[in-house]
Structure formats: C-alpha cells, structure tokens
Amino acid sequence: MAIIEVSNLSKAYDGTTVVDGVSFDVAAGETFGIVGPNGAGKTTTVESVEGLRRPDEGSIQVLGLDPIRDRFEITQRVGAQLQESRIQDKIRVGEALELYASFYQDPADWRELLDRLGLGGKVDAKYSSLSGGQKQRLAVALALVGSPEVAILDELTTGLDPAARRSVWETIEQIKASGVTVVLVTHFMEEAERLCDRIMVMNHGRVVAIDSPAGLIGRIGSEQRLRFRPSAPIADEDFTALPEVVAVDHEGSQIVITGTGNVVHAVTALLAQRRVIAEELRIEQNNLEDAYLALTNQDATSITVEEEN
Amino acid sequence: MAATMQLTKVESKLFARDPIALFFGLVFPGLLLLVLGLFYPGFDEPAADLDGRRYIDVYAPVVLVLGLATLGLVTLPPILGTYRQFGILRRLRTTPVHPARLLTAQLVVHVGVAIAAALITILIAGFVFDVPFPQSPLWFALSFLLAATSIFAIGLLVGALARTTVAAQAIGMGIYFPMLFFAGVWVPRTVMSEGLLTVSDLTPLGSAVQALEDSWFGITPSATNLLVMLAYGVAIGAIAVRVFRWE
Numbered sequence: 001m002a003i004i005e006v007s008n009l010s011k012a013y014d015g016t017t018v019v020d021g022v023s024f025d026v027a028a029g030e031t032f033g034i035v036g037p038n039g040a041g042k043t044t045t046v047e048s049v050e051g052l053r054r055p056d057e058g059s060i061q062v063l064g065l066d067p068i069r070d071r072f073e074i075t076q077r078v079g080a081q082l083q084e085s086r087i088q089d090k091i092r093v094g095e096a097l098e099l100y101a102s103f104y105q106d107p108a109d110w111r112e113l114l115d116r117l118g119l120g121g122k123v124d125a126k127y128s129s130l131s132g133g134q135k136q137r138l139a140v141a142l143a144l145v146g147s148p149e150v151a152i153l154d155e156l157t158t159g160l161d162p163a164a165r166r167s168v169w170e171t172i173e174q175i176k177a178s179g180v181t182v183v184l185v186t187h188f189m190e191e192a193e194r195l196c197d198r199i200m201v202m203n204h205g206r207v208v209a210i211d212s213p214a215g216l217i218g219r220i221g222s223e224q225r226l227r228f229r230p231s232a233p234i235a236d237e238d239f240t241a242l243p244e245v246v247a248v249d250h251e252g253s254q255i256v257i258t259g260t261g262n263v264v265h266a267v268t269a270l271l272a273q274r275r276v277i278a279e280e281l282r283i284e285q286n287n288l289e290d291a292y293l294a295l296t297n298q299d300a301t302s303i304t305v306e307e308e309n
Numbered sequence: 310m311a312a313t314m315q316l317t318k319v320e321s322k323l324f325a326r327d328p329i330a331l332f333f334g335l336v337f338p339g340l341l342l343l344v345l346g347l348f349y350p351g352f353d354e355p356a357a358d359l360d361g362r363r364y365i366d367v368y369a370p371v372v373l374v375l376g377l378a379t380l381g382l383v384t385l386p387p388i389l390g391t392y393r394q395f396g397i398l399r400r401l402r403t404t405p406v407h408p409a410r411l412l413t414a415q416l417v418v419h420v421g422v423a424i425a426a427a428l429i430t431i432l433i434a435g436f437v438f439d440v441p442f443p444q445s446p447l448w449f450a451l452s453f454l455l456a457a458t459s460i461f462a463i464g465l466l467v468g469a470l471a472r473t474t475v476a477a478q479a480i481g482m483g484i485y486f487p488m489l490f491f492a493g494v495w496v497p498r499t500v501m502s503e504g505l506l507t508v509s510d511l512t513p514l515g516s517a518v519q520a521l522e523d524s525w526f527g528i529t530p531s532a533t534n535l536l537v538m539l540a541y542g543v544a545i546g547a548i549a550v551r552v553f554r555w556e
Contacts (some may be wrong), residue, residue, distance in 0.1 A: 050403055072405055080403040085396035090326040095319055102315040103406045146404070 003028045003150060003181045004049060009058035011044050018044050020205035021058070031172070031182040033196030035189065037296055041205040042185045043083055046152050049183070050080050063149060076105055079148035081139040083155045083185070087127055093138060094123035097145055104146035117141050117171050133164025140171055144180070151175055154185040169195060189289040199288075203296045216291045224285050226257045226267055228278035234271075242266045254280070312406045316414035324418050330384045334422045338376035339429040342369060346438050353438050359499055367497050369434045370521035374456060374492050374514050376426040380419050381460035382467070382485040383478075388415060389468025390477030399556040408555050412465070419464075420457055427453060444527035452524050455535055456517035458542035463513070466549035491515045510534065513541040 051067030509515030
C-alpha cells in the first residue's frame with residue numbers, strides 16, 4: 001500500500017518552474033531516496049509533501065490525507081527534519097525533546113529516544129554546544145518524538161564529517177528497522193545506495209528515474225573494468241578474442257580491460273593459462289554515483305540540445 | 310494549551326539565560342532610578358522648575374516606560390528575527406503546534422518581565438525615595454497595560470517585518486531612541502515646549518509616561534493619553550498580525 005502518493009506535482013516561484021509534473025509513490029516501511037543536483041526541486045517536493053508548500057498543480061496524498069487540508073492530522077503523523085533548520089541556541093537537549101513531545105497526542109518516550117540515538121549523555125547540554133553530528137541526530141530525535149509513521153529527512157548529513165555522517169546513517173537504519181517509512185533527500189550517493197530501497201533521481205524539476213540502487217546502476221550498463229599490470233607481455237588480441245571483452249586500453253604499464261558478463265573470470269582464466277600474473281589487480285564496477293552522473297548529465301545534454309534548436 | 314504552557318516555560322528559561330536581556334529588561338529601570346536618586350544632586354528634593362515636585366517623582370514613571378520600551382523594542386524584535394532566520398518558526402509549522410503559540414509565549418514572557426521590572430522600580434521608589442505607591446491603582450494598572458500593549462505591538466511589527474536578527478535589532482533601535490526622547494528620558498516632559506509636548510502626547514511612550522504619572526499621584530489619566538495608547542496597540546497590533554511572516 002502506498003503511504004505517499006504524489007501525482008503530477010508542479011510548483012513555480014515567481015514564474016520559474018521548480019517542480020514540473022513529478023509523480024511517485026512511497027510504500028509502507030520503504031526508505032525512499034530523492035537525489036538530484038542543486039535546484040532540481042527536491043526540497044520543494046518534500047516540503048509540498050509536508051504541507052509547507054501549496055502545489056500549483058497535481059495531487060498529494062500522505063497516509064490517505066491531504067497535507068494542506070488535513071494539516072493537523074498530517075503534522076501528528078509525519079515527522080520532518082528541515083534543511084538548514086535549527087533550534088534555540090540556549091535550549092537544552094532534554095528541554096527541546098520535552099517541549100516537542102508536548103505537541104503530540106501520542107509522543108514517544110523521549111529519554112529512550114535520546115538513548116537510542118546516542119544522545120543520552122547530552123540531556124543537559126545546550127544546543128549550541130553540540131557537534132554537527134549531534135545536532136543532526138537531535139533533529140532526527142525531534143522529527144521522531146511524535147511517534148510518526150513517516151519521517152521526512154532533508155539533507156540530514158550535508159556538512160558533516162565522514163565519521164558523523166556514518167553515525168547518522170546508523171540512526172536512519174534504526175528508524176528503518178522500527179518500521180517507519182522514510183523519505184531521504186541527499187547529495188551523497190553512498191548514503192542513498194546504503195540506506196534507500198528505491199531512489200528517485202530528479203533534474204530540472206522533473207523525475208529522471210525511479211528505481212532501486214541496483215536498477216539505477218544497471219541502466220548505465222553492467223560493464224566492469226579490470227585494471228592490472230601483467231607480469232609478462234601479452235597481446236591485446238588475446239583479450240579481444242574473448243567474447244566478454246569489449247575494449248582493451250593501456251594506461252602506463254597497466255592494462256585496462258572493459259567487458260560485460262563474466263569478463264572477470266574469462267580474463268583471469270586466460271592469464272592463468274598463459275602463466276601471467278595480474279599484479280596490482282583492481283576490478284571496478286559502475287556505482288550509483290556513475291549512474292547518477294550519467295542520468296543527470298544526460299538530461300543536461302538534452303536540455304542544451306533543446307535550447308540550441 | 311499544554312503546548313503554550315510548555316512553550317512559555319521554555320521561553321522564560323531561555324530569557325533567563327540571556328544575561329543582557331535580563332539586566333536591561335528586569336534590573337536596569339530600577340537600578341537607573343536608584344543611581345539617579347542617590348547620586349544626582351538634588352534629584353530627591355523639591356525642584357522649582359517642577360512646581361515643587363521632586364525629579365525622582367517625575368522620573369519614576371519615565372523609568373517604568375523605559376523598561377517597557379527596552380523589552381518591547383530592543384529585546385523582543387531580535388528574538389523574533391532570530392526565530393525566523395534560523396527556521397525555528399518554520400520547524401514549528403511541521404508540528405501540530407502553530408508558530409503563533411511561540412509568539413504568544415514570547416509576549417507572555419516579556420509582559421511578565423515587564424511587570425516584575427515595574428514592581429522592582431515601584432518598590433525602590435517607595436522604600437528608598439518615599440515616592441508614594443500608585444494612588445489610583447486601577448487607573449495605574451490600566452495605563453501600564455495599555456502602555457505595554459502599544460509598545461509590544463510596535464515590537465511585534467518590527468519582528469514581523471525584519472528578516473534577520475540584525476535587521477530586527479537595527480529597526481528596533483531606530484524606533485527606541487527617538488521614542489525615548491518623546492517619553493522624556495533626556496528632557497522631562499514638564500520642561501518640554503508646548504509643541505513638543507503635543508507631539509510627545511501623540512506617541513505611545515509620551516502618553517504612557519503622562520498616564521502613569523497622573524495615576525501614580527492620584528489624578529485620573531486623560532482620555533487622550535489612554536486612547537492614543539489603545540489606538541497604537543490595536544492598529545499596529547492588527548497590522549503586525551496581518552503582515553507576520555513565518556519564514
């Protein structure tokens with residue numbers, strides 16, 4: 001069952017269209033990622049789902065409710081962390097949680113929530129004294145304190161160092177495990193690949209693709225690259241004779257073989273047969289970042305072409 | 310209601326954690342009266358240019374209004390500016406609690422501090438300088454309430470329009486100092502020229518000082534003074550509510 005249904009959503013500010021006919025569904029318990037370059041319309045999309053923005057066109061249903069018309073019900077059941085949002089500098093962590101808990105009909109046990117997010121020791125710390133990662137984990141705690149069925153997290157890890165980012169990821173994995181449906185806006189493909197069941201790629205206000213991380217990677221081809229330095233000379237033709245091999249290149253003393261299917265096995269078998277050792281062997285596969293760049297660049301190219309016409 | 314109470318509780322704690330706001334909002338008016346009364350020569354003796362009254366008698370209501378103006382025009386607007394700039398109001402919009410409740414909480418806190426500051430001032434005036442306690446207490450309370458309403462309405466409007474903390478500070482200060490002049494902080498209203506006095510009466514602070522001074526010494530405040538404050542409170546308050554931006 002779809003928890004969030006967005007159909008043909010459009011929104012313009014001062015005549016500039018930022019979201020243009022976006023449609024997607026998010027299933028119960030799913031973690032749904034939204035990625036795209038700056039200005040792709042990600043934040044406007046999630047803020048429309050939260051009911052902070054009124055769509056110009058299209059319809060949005062969250063938990064069967066209209067985010068604008070059923071405002072109160074939506075705010076009770078959807079928790080949000082806003083991009084670049086903060087709370088009062090001098091408020092203590094415990095006070096903030098207690099305050100936000102008082103807003104909801106059925107709040108979570110905020111002390112238990114803080115412990116779970118690793119902030120149990122920070123109950124009396126002022127907001128301004130928290131590190132970036134702690135502030136973001138507090139933002140997650142505030143988004144979850146109302147026991148929401150849906151949590152919408154917008155650029156939760158932007159500006160965090162790698163260690164803090166990983167600690168926030170663990171937090172999101174905990175939320176997933178507790179059955180909450182998560183919508184995650186991010187710039188980090190590693191984050192999207194690790195956390196999301198499905199990812200929507202946006203560009204110029206439109207949906208470029210919606211698929212699982214593996215599905216998105218698959219769209220740009222399942223090519224693999226082997227990179228190694230042969231211990232003895234071997235002719236390029238010996239590799240190109242293999243049906244799995246698409247191309248053979250040389251980079252300095254290294255050979256780079258691009259291929260499909262079981263190319264790794266075919267090449268290593270050939271090398272073994274010739275008694276050649278593949279030194280410094282590395283196998284590279286397309287990852288989500290390659291897919292993301294290809295999908296969004298492709299779109300950028302087509303836009304340029306349209307403009308030239 | 311529970312949320313508004315909780316917000317008020319938290320916002321009053323936050324106010325108490327701001328030493329500058331606490332000093333200027335709560336302590337400064339009484340302290341100023343004390344320092345002037347103790348160290349300014351002749352401040353607590355009958356003065357010829359005040360028709361035999363003492364400067365301390367005339368200055369006590371001025372100090373009360375100074376306290377209100379500091380809270381309403383210097384302390385309140387930057388808090389609202391900060392809450393908007395940092396997205397605190399916006400964040401509240403995603404909860405079941407409307408951000409208007411945060412404004413209500415702020416007004417309750419500021420009015421509470423204003424009343425406490427007034428009490429301190431009145432007690433200092435009474436016990437240290439033998440200024441009688443307000444002789445028409447009901448008129449005095451009404452005058453204080455109207456003064457607070459008109460001044461906080463202006464502060465709310467500044468907070469409603471200013472996008473950032475700094476803008477709110479600048480605009481608030483820009484109104485604060487000229488208003489203090491008309492309130493008679495630097496030149497007592499008693500020695501103002503006829504024309505200047507008329508202008509002063511048309512400002513909320515000028516009317517506030519006159520109404521508080523009258524009721525303090527048992528004279529019924531003039532309808533003009535009360536209506537001027539009421540008009541500012543209602544008109545500017547209504548505009549502030551209409552133009553308030555949550556983000």
